[in-house]
Amino acid sequence: MKERNKTVPFDYMYRSTWQLISKMYNEEALKRDSIMTIGFVLVNIHYKNGTPSTALGPKMGIEATSLSRTLKKMEALDLIYKEANPEDGRSVLIKLTEKGKEQREISKQIVLQFNQEVAQNLTSKQIETFIEVTETIQELIQDKLIF
Amino acid sequence: MKERNKTVPFDYMYRSTWQLISKMYNEEALKRDSIMTIGFVLVNIHYKNGTPSTALGPKMGIEATSLSRTLKKMEALDLIYKEANPEDGRSVLIKLTEKGKEQREISKQIVLQFNQEVAQNLTSKQIETFIEVTETIQELIQDKLIF
Numbered sequence: 001m002k003e004r005n006k007t008v009p010f011d012y013m014y015r016s017t018w019q020l021i022s023k024m025y026n027e028e029a030l031k032r033d034s035i036m037t038i039g040f041v042l043v044n045i046h047y048k049n050g051t052p053s054t055a056l057g058p059k060m061g062i063e064a065t066s067l068s069r070t071l072k073k074m075e076a077l078d079l080i081y082k083e084a085n086p087e088d089g090r091s092v093l094i095k096l097t098e099k100g101k102e103q104r105e106i107s108k109q110i111v112l113q114f115n116q117e118v119a120q121n122l123t124s125k126q127i128e129t130f131i132e133v134t135e136t137i138q139e140l141i142q143d144k145l146i147f
Numbered sequence: 148m149k150e151r152n153k154t155v156p157f158d159y160m161y162r163s164t165w166q167l168i169s170k171m172y173n174e175e176a177l178k179r180d181s182i183m184t185i186g187f188v189l190v191n192i193h194y195k196n197g198t199p200s201t202a203l204g205p206k207m208g209i210e211a212t213s214l215s216r217t218l219k220k221m222e223a224l225d226l227i228y229k230e231a232n233p234e235d236g237r238s239v240l241i242k243l244t245e246k247g248k249e250q251r252e253i254s255k256q257i258v259l260q261f262n263q264e265v266a267q268n269l270t271s272k273q274i275e276t277f278i279e280v281t282e283t284i285q286e287l288i289q290d291k292l293i294f
Contacts, residue, residue: 007262008274011172013281014165020288021158028294110294115154117293121283127155129276134160136268141167146264147175147257 010137021114028110037062037070039107042079042100050095052085079103157284168261175257184209184217186254189226189247197242199232226250 026036044059045051051059057067071094074080079100082092096104119127140146172183191206192198198206204214218241221227226247229239243251266274287293 007259008266008278009258010262010265010277011165011168011258013278014161014168017281017284018158018161018165020285021161024288024294025158111156111158112154114293115157118157118284118287119155121287122280126276126280126283129273130157130280131155131160133269133273133277134164136273137164137265138167140265140268141171146261147171 014137024114025110029107037066038074038077038079039103039110041067041070041074042096042104042107043111045080045094045096045100045104047096047101047104050083050093052088052091053082053094054088054091056094074100161284171261172257176254184213185221185224185226186250186257188214188217188221189243189251189254190258192227192241192243192247192251194243194248194251197230197240199235199238200229200241201235201238203241221247 022036025039029036029039040060041056044056053067053071056071057064060067062070071080075082077099078097080094081097083095085091085093122130169183172186176183176186187207188203191203200218203218204211207214209217218227222229224246225244227241227243230242232238232240269277
């Protein structure tokens with residue numbers, strides 16, 4: 001038996017599952033005339049107070065250039081607007097327009113529906129263990145215990 | 148309590164864990180003068196017989212344009228070469244050069260080390276449950292039981 005067969009491909013399982021989830025969200029978003037990244041940004045902007053542009057990237061784990069391209073598109077679609085940040089002169093606040101607020105609720109519903117549907121198909125014990133496994137892997141990486 | 152707090156963010160956990168793994172692989176690959184996608188392609192090419200170019204994209208879950216860009220780079224780096232496919236005139240076989248074979252072993256070691264290290268930090272029961280959870284989610288998406 002090859003060494004390989006004994007190994008569980010954790011990396012591949014996270015990668016392929018995230019790719020499936022992302023493809024599914026995109027298909028669902030396309031039906032509703034949106035795209036996934038825009039939906040993600042919307043969900044991450046504070047409904048009432050807006051969110052500093054500089055906080056969005058790290059929060060979502062996307063690159064600054066890719067984020068600024070998406071924000072430009074969202075401004076053109078009248079989903080967001082920029083406002084001076086009273087607490088930090090170097091950043092701007094990204095705030096939701098009325099249309100953005102409506103779209104945000106739709107995106108939130110899609111994400112909520114997915115996560116609830118998954119939870120309904122798992123036992124509490126399975127969910128608990130999945131969270132433990134994910135936390136263990138993230139800690140191993142963040143504490144640089146592997147490489 | 149907000150509705151949101153009751154929901155386990157499965158999507159976010161796969162996404163953020165895959166991003167962490169991917170960042171870790173890239174950092175590890177950079178030290179060794181390689182990049183992650185190249186490492187992934189190398190691992191997916193059959194060591195002896197090569198792999199048809201048309202089979203690589205679906206196998207790795209990457210787009211055709213992104214794959215062909217990577218293959219061009221890999222050819223320039225003398226890691227692979229193309230050969231007519233005796234079994235299918237419409238595709239070419241991607242084969243490893245000697246340098247490609249050496250690099251492939253290094254990439255395989257990195258992936259193996261990560262997955263083994265993770266497995267060592269989990270119980271058999273945790274691993275079994277993680278596989279069940281991942282399979283359940285992938286089935287729910289593929290059978291279109293959510294959207």
